[in-house]
Amino acid sequence: MRIAIALLAVLPGLAAKSTPWVYSTDDTVPEDTIRITTLGSGTPDVRRHQVASSFLIEIGNGDKFLFDMGSGSYQNLLATGQYAIDKVFLSHLHSDHHADLASLYVNAMFGRKVPLEIWGPSSEKPELGLAASIEGLRQFLAWDTFARRRVDMIGRKDKGDTVIAHEFDYKIEKQVIYSRDGVNITATPVEHYTTGGPSALRVDWNSLSFVYSGDTHPTRTLNELAEGTDMLIQQIMGPLPAFDTLSFESQYLLNTSHFTPAQAGEIFNLTKPRLAVIHHATVNDASREALVSDVRDKYPKGGLVINEDLAVYDISKEGVRHRKRIVPERSWGFWHAESNWNSLEAGQQQFAALYK
Numbered sequence: 425m426r427i428a429i430a431l432l433a434v435l436p437g438l439a440a441k442s443t444p445w446v447y448s449t450d451d452t453v454p455e456d457t458i459r460i461t462t463l464g465s466g467t468p469d470v471r472r473h474q475v476a477s478s479f480l481i482e483i484g485n486g487d488k489f490l491f492d493m494g495s496g497s498y499q500n501l502l503a504t505g506q507y508a509i510d511k512v513f514l515s516h517l518h519s520d521h522h523a524d525l526a527s528l529y530v531n532a533m534f535g536r537k538v539p540l541e542i543w544g545p546s547s548e549k550p551e552l553g554l555a556a557s558i559e560g561l562r563q564f565l566a567w568d569t570f571a572r573r574r575v576d577m578i579g580r581k582d583k584g585d586t587v588i589a590h591e592f593d594y595k596i597e598k599q600v601i602y603s604r605d606g607v608n609i610t611a612t613p614v615e616h617y618t619t620g621g622p623s624a625l626r627v628d629w630n631s632l633s634f635v636y637s638g639d640t641h642p643t644r645t646l647n648e649l650a651e652g653t654d655m656l657i658q659q660i661m662g663p664l665p666a667f668d669t670l671s672f673e674s675q676y677l678l679n680t681s682h683f684t685p686a687q688a689g690e691i692f693n694l695t696k697p698r699l700a701v702i703h704h705a706t707v708n709d710a711s712r713e714a715l716v717s718d719v720r721d722k723y724p725k726g727g728l729v730i731n732e733d734l735a736v737y738d739i740s741k742e743g744v745r746h747r748k749r750i751v752p753e754r755s756w757g758f759w760h761a762e763s764n765w766n767s768l769e770a771g772q773q774q775f776a777a778l779y780k
């Protein structure tokens with residue numbers, strides 16, 4: 425009888441745990457957990473249901489970060505309701521990893537009260553590094569931010585419309601580029617497009633960790649960064665036809681700049697994460713089976729997921745849970761939200777007074 429009562433007491437908890445989705449609006453991150461939501465899982469060829477690389481990282485201590493902000497990902501960020509993010513980490517400066525920064529920089533200033541901080545790599549020449557890229561972004565949006573400050577920011581004294589670039593030296597291996605409130609973020613150089621800069625990133629907090637490969641060819645530095653991690657998000661190029669049927673360009677890229685699905689299997693087998701995730705693939709019903717079977721050739725057992733937009737990964741001491749984030753189809757950003765109009769009331773009154 426006692427056993428029956430104990431089981432009943434446990435069962436509701438089990439039922440809740442088995443929910444296969446996360447409701448964006450009412451599911452807060454448990455305080456012992458790192459939650460990763462995929463905002464974009466695709467390639468530069470943005471698709472309706474698969475935009476380019478981006479991840480929302482929510483830590484149990486309340487910290488929130490973005491890893492990459494590829495083309496199209498801003499709409500999925502808004503859909504999660506997290507529009508006031510102020511810290512972004514870039515793996516490299518390809519457009520499928522940073523093009524939506526322009527939208528985040530400008531539109532999110534309404535929710536953001538502090539400067540937008542962006543971390544990213546230097547490169548072989550100063551003009552190819554993060555600082556130059558952000559300076560270009562400022563100039564690209566010069567009219568926009570000037571005009572908005574003149575009108576929308578009246579009455580506000582905060583720094584929500586400013587941006588700070590933290591450029592790190594791309595050549596340093598296992599470099600801690602961020603260390604605040606118990607969260608460490610480490611970057612290491614990887615190999616992509618034969619040009620210096622591309623980096624893999626690792627988050628460590630509360631004895632939990634995950635690694636994001638960025639875009640890369642197999643390399644010792646990534647193997648070392650991924651050692652002992654709970655979850656490895658590994659970029660791949662695929663699905664792939666036979667190598668000798670590919671164009672010279674595709675062959676060259678595979679030899680210098682990307683993982684094949686089989687090579688992803690090799691790094692998973694080497695580093696043995698609690699969950700292995702393949703990322704940056706073109707996913708549909710036809711490609712799924714081919715991708716999995718290529719990875720499984722080299723990584724026969726162990727958790728494996730093909731990443732898709734709005735996949736959620738909760739990393740805790742108990743393990744890594746994979747679910748899907750449920751978001752409203754017609755979400756609005758902060759700019760349109762009624763609460764924002766209320767908060768801007770004082771500024772609007774000042775604006776009206778100015779032009780009486």
Ligand SMILES: [Zn+2]
Pocket residue numbers: 467468477518520521639704
């Ligand atoms: Zn990419």
